[in-house]
Amino acid sequence: MSGARFPVTRALLDLSWSRVFAVFLKELVQMRRDRPTFAIMIMMPIMQLVLFGYAINTDPRHLPAVIEMREDGPLTRAFLASLSASTYIDIVAIAHSSEEGEAMLRSGDASFLISIPEGFERRMVRGERPQILIAADASDPVAAGGAITAVQQVAQQAFAPEFDGALSFLARAPPPYEIVVHRRYNPAGVTSFNIVPALLGVILTMTMVMITSIALTREIERGTMENLLATPVRPLEVMIGKTTPYVFVGAIQVAIVLIVATLLFHIPFTGSLAAFLLAVTLFILANLMLGYLISTVARTQMQAMQMTFFIFLPSILLSGFMFPFRAMPVWAQTIGECLPITHFLRIVREIVLKGAGFADIADDMGPLALILLVLAALALLRFRRTLD
Amino acid sequence: MTQDTVIDVRGLTKSFGGRKVVDQFDLQVPRGAIYGFLGPNGSGKTTTIRMVCGLLKPEAGEGEVLGLDVLRDSARIKERVGYMTQKFSLYEDLSIRENLEFIARLYGLDRRVERVDQALADLGLVERQTQLAGKLSGGWKQRLALAACMIHEPELLLLDEPTAGVDPKARRDFWDQIRRYSAQGVTTLVSTHYMDEAVQCDSIAYIAYGKKLLDSRTSEIPKQIGLFAWRITGHPLHPIELELKGAAGVDLVARFGTEIHVCGKNAASLERAVRQVKAAHAYVEIEPIEAGFEEIFIYLMSGSIDNFQ
Ligand SMILES: Nc1ncnc2c1ncn2[C@@H]1O[C@H](COP(=O)(O)OP(=O)(O)OP(=O)(O)O)[C@@H](O)[C@H]1O
Numbered sequence: 189m190s191g192a193r194f195p196v197t198r199a200l201l202d203l204s205w206s207r208v209f210a211v212f213l214k215e216l217v218q219m220r221r222d223r224p225t226f227a228i229m230i231m232m233p234i235m236q237l238v239l240f241g242y243a244i245n246t247d248p249r250h251l252p253a254v255i256e257m258r259e260d261g262p263l264t265r266a267f268l269a270s271l272s273a274s275t276y277i278d279i280v281a282i283a284h285s286s287e288e289g290e291a292m293l294r295s296g297d298a299s300f301l302i303s304i305p306e307g308f309e310r311r312m313v314r315g316e317r318p319q320i321l322i323a324a325d326a327s328d329p330v331a332a333g334g335a336i337t338a339v340q341q342v343a344q345q346a347f348a349p350e351f352d353g354a355l356s357f358l359a360r361a362p363p364p365y366e367i368v369v370h371r372r373y374n375p376a377g378v379t380s381f382n383i384v385p386a387l388l389g390v391i392l393t394m395t396m397v398m399i400t401s402i403a404l405t406r407e408i409e410r411g412t413m414e415n416l417l418a419t420p421v422r423p424l425e426v427m428i429g430k431t432t433p434y435v436f437v438g439a440i441q442v443a444i445v446l447i448v449a450t451l452l453f454h455i456p457f458t459g460s461l462a463a464f465l466l467a468v469t470l471f472i473l474a475n476l477m478l479g480y481l482i483s484t485v486a487r488t489q490m491q492a493m494q495m496t497f498f499i500f501l502p503s504i505l506l507s508g509f510m511f512p513f514r515a516m517p518v519w520a521q522t523i524g525e526c527l528p529i530t531h532f533l534r535i536v537r538e539i540v541l542k543g544a545g546f547a548d549i550a551d552d553m554g555p556l557a558l559i560l561l562v563l564a565a566l567a568l569l570r571f572r573r574t575l576d
Numbered sequence: 577m578t579q580d581t582v583i584d585v586r587g588l589t590k591s592f593g594g595r596k597v598v599d600q601f602d603l604q605v606p607r608g609a610i611y612g613f614l615g616p617n618g619s620g621k622t623t624t625i626r627m628v629c630g631l632l633k634p635e636a637g638e639g640e641v642l643g644l645d646v647l648r649d650s651a652r653i654k655e656r657v658g659y660m661t662q663k664f665s666l667y668e669d670l671s672i673r674e675n676l677e678f679i680a681r682l683y684g685l686d687r688r689v690e691r692v693d694q695a696l697a698d699l700g701l702v703e704r705q706t707q708l709a710g711k712l713s714g715g716w717k718q719r720l721a722l723a724a725c726m727i728h729e730p731e732l733l734l735l736d737e738p739t740a741g742v743d744p745k746a747r748r749d750f751w752d753q754i755r756r757y758s759a760q761g762v763t764t765l766v767s768t769h770y771m772d773e774a775v776q777c778d779s780i781a782y783i784a785y786g787k788k789l790l791d792s793r794t795s796e797i798p799k800q801i802g803l804f805a806w807r808i809t810g811h812p813l814h815p816i817e818l819e820l821k822g823a824a825g826v827d828l829v830a831r832f833g834t835e836i837h838v839c840g841k842n843a844a845s846l847e848r849a850v851r852q853v854k855a856a857h858a859y860v861e862i863e864p865i866e867a868g869f870e871e872i873f874i875y876l877m878s879g880s881i882d883n884f885q
């Protein structure tokens with residue numbers, strides 16, 4: 189047989205779409221019948237978002253702040269008045285030196301140190317855009333994240349009525365001052381806007397990997413593998429047919445997360461939706477392959493679950509979800525780079541929060557696609573075509 | 577390609593955990609034959625069948641199935657073989673119809689709906705086709721599995737205890753069907769523990785401890801084994817049974833309802849033992865009979881394999 193020169197690759201890539209469809213259909217019916225699991229896959233995103241999202245995004249109020257005023261004029265007084273009226277912060281002290289303010293921040297007596305520099309009003313009128321400096325204790329990332337928004341609003345409200353008459357030329361965008369935030373103790377400053385899109389990555393990793401990790405082990409444990417292997421179905425057909433239904437489950441989860449993120453957490457979606465959809469599809473596929481690979485290695489569903497948890501930990505700890513990626517040691521970064529979620533987190537943050545499009549995310553799409561291909565190839569090679 | 581021999585395997589060997597479960601197994605099955613595969617529990621029948629259809633990789637041996645290399649062409653062998661597993665291996669969470677449709681799709685069958693309808697009608701399961709397969713009784717599961725492995729009209733049927741737990745009427749129907757297939761040229765290798773099924777096979781291969789001990793035409797087996805038997809009736813039989821067990825010349829004492837069948841390889845010493853019993857217990861009747869399959873295989877399975885072969 190001359191056509192069988194590369195019997196291994198030929199047999200691996202052999203494909204009949206009608207057999208793929210057969211496996212797909214069967215998997216879909218089984219998924220539909222397995223109501224509890226299906227319900228969990230739909231409920232999990234909502235539960236996690238509400239739990240994590242609200243726990244983190246409790247819309248904090250009355251955060252203690254210390255103010256360092258280097259100038260006393262009508263504009264700065266109006267700003268100070270607005271600050272004390274704001275429910276977001278409580279002014280606990282007016283510092284007379286920057287050391288005093290820093291000390292309060294360090295001791296935790298204040299979460300913010302807000303400084304108005306000398307000559308603020310004069311420089312604003314001159315158009316030099318003086319800085320309002322916020323030093324935030326970012327070990328509480330939510331507080332730090334909210335600080336910019338709060339102070340921005342306060343400043344806007346305070347200055348707006350003042351910018352009239354002779355000063356009306358200052359009522360323009362961008363505002364004639366600049367708000368600068370210095371995050372202390374957690375320079376990456378994970379914010380709540382940051383957390384919710386990232387939760388999408390965690391939720392998808394959890395459900396997609398978990399559900400496909402038992403794709404084959406379940407067949408082996410139920411004894412149905414023997415029948416399946418006795419039919420002419422090929423490894424690639426089983427792989428595609430078994431994972432495709434969960435692409436739809438992933439899509440439903442994405443929709444749920446997007447809806448909840450918009451309705452409950454008012455996350456602005458600023459970037460390209462098409463780029464997001466492409467990235468999220470690639471990410472779902474990579475996770476499905478990761479789970480499927482586990483399924484080809486594990487011998488029982490129990491083992492598959494344990495291996496899945498073995499993947500979860502680095503996915504949460506080393507992906508930049510929990511700790512700032514660049515602050516991790518090199519070995520941890522290397523592991524992180526191999527995880528699909530690391531790249532997805534960067535992509536989703538860029539798209540959702542920074543308004544990125546296709547060009548901006550290319551440097552993470554490439555690795556994501558590569559991971560997908562490597563996982564799929566490994567899974568195909570690992571697939572046992574016999575009961576040995 | 578010798579297409580008259582559908583299964584032709586030589587020296588198949590398989591070990592699990594260092595223990596040889598199938599050892600140097602040869603088998604030649606001609607086209608259209610019904611080949612019985614007998615042996616005690618754990619003797620390696622299932623393992624052998626799995627190697628023949630490519631589900632287990634033999635560590636030694638070679639051969640052809642349907643003219644295709646059993647080691648390298650298992651993908652193409654599978655398309656033309658119907659394998660019924662010993663343990664129910666269809667999907668319990670799919671309905672009867674969905675299971676059949678799934679199998680039909682995997683084999684890429686034309687007229688799929690028609691074939692599935694036909695299979696359901698043959699099974700008599702048309703009204704219950706939407707019922708989940710897991711909810712079927714044990715015997716019905718067997719019958720469904722059998723229908724599923726035949727739906728693609730295979731040339732070779734590998735059936736691993738297909739009638740275990742199936743009622744007598746359904747077993748009869750099943751064997752009628754096998755004979756019909758056989759007449760059409762379909763070859764069958766069937767493992768069974770039922771002697772009434774064994775006698776219906778054209779040939780029988782007997783395996784014990786992974787080694788094939790017997791392989792011949794069914795009609796020739798009694799002669800080949802050369803087992804002699806006597807029937808003893810009367811009441812009470814239990815003391816007689818105890819007395820005969822271990823007596824010189826007696827290889828097997830088997831109770832059949834209200835009679836005892838005493839068997840031995842040596843006709844003269846067997847007769848001596850039986851007549852001694854008659855002399856001691858006048859109330860029993862003795863009568864020489866022909867040793868049946870039941871006796872032969874109980875004899876084989878009782879471990880008296882040393883004086884055989
Ligand atoms: N996957 C396996 N791993 C380890 N041992 C195995 C495996 N499959 C079978 N065996 C062992 O191989 C031997 C033969 O088993 P096999 O199932 O082939 O016997 P069998 O003749 O079909 O028995 P039965 O009549 O009970 O069905 C048994 O001792 C069994 O324990």
Ligand SMILES: [Mg+2]
Pocket residue numbers: 621622623662736
């Ligand atoms: Mg068996």
